[in-house]
Amino acid sequence: MFHILVALAEGERHGYAIMQDVLETTEGRIRMGPGTLYGTLKRLLEAGLIAEAGERPDPEPGEERRRYYRLTAQGSRAATAETHRLNQIVRAASRRGLGRPPLGSPGPA
Numbered sequence: 001m002f003h004i005l006v007a008l009a010e011g012e013r014h015g016y017a018i019m020q021d022v023l024e025t026t027e028g029r030i031r032m033g034p035g036t037l038y039g040t041l042k043r044l045l046e047a048g049l050i051a052e053a054g055e056r057p058d059p060e061p062g063e064e065r066r067r068y069y070r071l072t073a074q075g076s077r078a079a080t081a082e083t084h085r086l087n088q089i090v091r092a093a094s095r096r097g098l099g100r101p102p103l104g105s106p107g108p109a
Contacts, residue, residue, distance in 0.1 A: 001040055003030060005049065005071065005079040012053040014066035015041065041069060049075035 007013060007021035018041075019032045044050040053068040071079065093099055 001044060001049075002079065002082050003032070004037075004040055004044060005075055005082075008050060008069060008071045008075070009079060012068045012070045014068050016066070018069070044075070045069075048072055049078055 003022045003026070004018055006025065007018045013021065015034070015037055019034075019037055022030055022032050041050065045052070049072060050069050051072050053070040090099070
């Protein structure tokens with residue numbers, strides 16, 4: 001859910017653009033299929049974290065209309081709160097020595 005909220009933080013997007021953004025921002029580690037995406041979008045809609053921004057024709061000739069989604073104010077607050085929570089966890093892990101290369105392993109090239 002968080003990845004979708006992050007994808008929508010910059011503005012309205014359609015489903016395929018959300019999937020592509022998640023793939024790009026996770027450097028290919030998360031590949032969201034249509035079933036996962038649209039099931040999650042449905043839950044986010046029901047929770048009031050996102051809203052449909054309407055349908056628009058795809059800019060590609062011959063393509064069907066796409067549904068666009070946007071963050072709601074509640075969704076933006078939830079994404080901000082989750083970002084803050086994750087930052088706190090990362091800081092705590094860093095203070096405990098996590099996130100550094102293990103001893104004896106080569107550092108960054």
